[in-house]
Amino acid sequence: MENIFDFVDDVWRIKIIASIIVLIALFVTYRVLIYFFNKSEGKMFTSKKSKTYFKLIKNIIRYIFIVLGLLIVLQINGVDVSSILAGVGIIGVVFGLAIQDWLKDIIRGSSILSDNYFSVGDIVKYKEIEGKVLMIGLKTTKIQDLKTSNIISIANRNIEEIEVVSKYIYINIPMPYEVPVEIAEQTVRDICDSIMKNENVENCIYKSVNELAESSVKYLIEITTNPLNKLQVKRDAHRCILVGMAKNGISVPYNQIDVHTK
DSSP, X not given: OHHHHHHHHHHHHHHHXXXXXXXXXXXXXXXXXXXXXXXXXXXXXXXXXXXXHHHHHHHHHHHHHHHHHHHHHHHHTTOOHHHHHHHHHHHHHHHHHHTHHHHHHHHHHXXXXXXXXXXXXXXXXXXXXEEEEEEEOSSEEEEEETTTOOEEEEEGGGGGGEEEOOSEEEEEEEEOTTSOHHHHHHHHHHHHHHHHTSTTEXXXXXXXXXXXXXSOEEEEEEEEEOGGGHHHHHHHHHHHHHHHHHHTTOOOOOOOOOOOOO
């Protein structure tokens, strides 16, 4: 009887050692594969879209190795993997209901790539957050908040809530009604010239009178810049507006309340 226990103990040791060796071999193979992928990234993947596919492929490879390692270890330890795979069809419906959100994320992640909705490096807006796309995975998209540099993970099923930020900034410059249109428009053009001196600004043009507000006439300008620089460019543009109006002796209008007494 003692020999039987020794034999069982030896078998379990062999299985454990074999499992560890398999896991180490798969891990090393995965790391070597990813190393060569990363080494060739700069040469083979140059566009935003190709870099996005590259990151997704790496995620898929990781999941494949995880599943492969799990199946091999189960087989080594006496679990009939073929029967498990055969039974997948029977429990598929139940399992699908349990992971339906996960499946939605994967489907949406695939549609992001196939429809070229956005790519790694693009600037997007999610709710009140504007950020740079760092990674598009099978389940989530990671963006970096431009204001705080925080990393936000967004479930891919929420793609409808993500907006791709354009390269245009529209700013209304308020002028008092007392300022003649010709003088106001020339001031706005001078402000555009000042904004154009910013190295991150591609173009700045005066569009037209945009609104006749209660206490001011609003003149619309359009600024073109890299979406990554939009926040700072907008701040700099506001400063140029204040300086430009002050140079021409124009005060920024504000809401006024007229009080009449008898």
